[in-house]
Amino acid sequence: MSNIFDYLDWRGDLTLDQSPFNAVDNLILSCVSYIRFEGIVPNSTVAVSITKAFARFSALPEEEQKLRLRVDEDGHLLRKLAQSRRFSDMGLCLYDDQLDPILEKQFCGLTILTGDGLAFIAYRGTDNTLVGWKEDFNMSFKTCIPSQTEAAEYLKHAAGSLGAIRLRVGGHSKGGNLAVYAGIHCGAYLNRIEAIYSNDGPGFPAEVLESSSYQAVSGRICTFVPQTSIVGMLLEHAEDYTVVHSKQIGIAQHDPYSWEILGPDFVCLESVTAGCRFMDETVKVWVDDMSPEEREQFIDTFYDILSVTQAQTVSDLAHFSLKNARAIKQTLENTDPKTKKMMTEAISKLLDAAKDSFHTLLPHKKASE
Known part of the structure; x- marks a missing residue:
């Protein structure tokens, strides 16, 4: 079957x-x-064409190019877009990239x-950094995370800077969640939004979905999830997908590719799929069975354990060493009894939730059978 790259081969010569x-x-x-795109696309309304952005990117040393890519396919995509009549002249601007481990x-x-x-x-969705993944998990106990606030401010700034131009807003993974959140909180600029796209992005707490601001934007949200979605099924969705x-x-x-x-x-x-429904039900039951404070403590403790390895990215964790194992072991041993008990109970609740979900989703035989 075909993917994004085949689409560009077959339809990349068609203009909008x-x-x-x-x-x-x-x-x-x-x-x-x-x-x-640091140093390639400015944080201003001065647009750089995709063709020019690709040329600037290609001029970088090979090692730096690799560091600027989440996966190799992203670099391949940029090259294909630069060669495509449909995308090559599109302008990139207002590039704003922030990473703050403290916040x-x-x-x-x-x-x-x-x-x-x-x-x-x-x-942008969740990248390879542990900070990015930690922020995602924070959604389970916070009604608003820092990147959501930034997303809303970014949308208002971009809309104000671009004049009366109409807007589409979108993202993959956490980026889809940010797109929806920004649409909910963009105020008067909502009238200029034509569509909001969430590509396997997490949902929101029920109180957000019940708000009048969400209801005002819900008709413009286009949500896409793969058949065994896990990330996109997190939290709640009120819109069709x-x-x-x-x-x-x-x-x-x-993986969008x-x-x-x-x-x-x-x-x-x-x-x-049934597997998707199983995961969805398991996570929802598990999260509902813990208070926001318990979720926060569990996630913070888990993150602290990973942090002792000095890893900055998920890829760093793959290069696991004996030294890292010792550091994690030492951290676990030094964890206070109350926290250890909380972690054990949280994991036990997860297993119980999985068992309950399995029995709930398992087809029941009729009494006569």
Whole structure:
């Protein structure tokens, strides 16, 4: 089956005048936000074409190029876009990239002038940093995380800087959540938003979905999840979502390059898988069974344990050493009894939630059988 790259091969020569902006274009531009454009795209309304951005990126030393990419496919995507009639002249501007371990904030916003009279505001999803993943987990006990606040401010700043141009807003993973959050809190600029795209992005607490500000924007939200979505099923969604077929399995379906495409649209399915429903139910039961304070303590303790390895990224954790193992062991031994008890109980609750979800979702036989 085909993916983003096949789409660019087959339809990359069609301008937006010939074939209007679609959901696949949204996913592509959301992926562009993962590339680190420091020194390439300015944090101003002076736009740099994708062609020029690729040329500047290519001029960097090879090792630096690798450091600026989340995955190799992102670099391949930038090259394909620069060669594409559909995307090459799109302008990149207002690049704002922030990483603050103290505030536990990982944020990046990028504005893309698509050439059809609109701008696409793309929010980066969770990157490879432990800070980024920690901020995601913080959503389980906080009604607002720092990157959400930044996203709302970024949208208002971009909208105010670009004049009366209409907007599309989107992102992948946490970026999809940020796009929705920004739309909820953009005030008067809401009238200029044509659509908000969440590509396997986490949802929100129930109180957010019940708010009048969410209701005002909900009709413009387009949510896409793969058939065994895990990240996109976190927290709650009130809007309908479209299930996209991924060629991967399990958590790997979160990879946007695995989403299958046919013509100008995704290959869609009627519903998510039983495995997805199992994970969704398990996590919801587990989270509901802990107070916000317990969730915070569990996540903070888990993060502290990982931090003793001196790892800055998830990739760093893959290079596990005996020294790291000793550091983690020492940290666990030094953890106070109360915290140890809390961690044990939290893990026990997770196992209980999984067992309950399994029995709930398991088809029941009729009494006559």
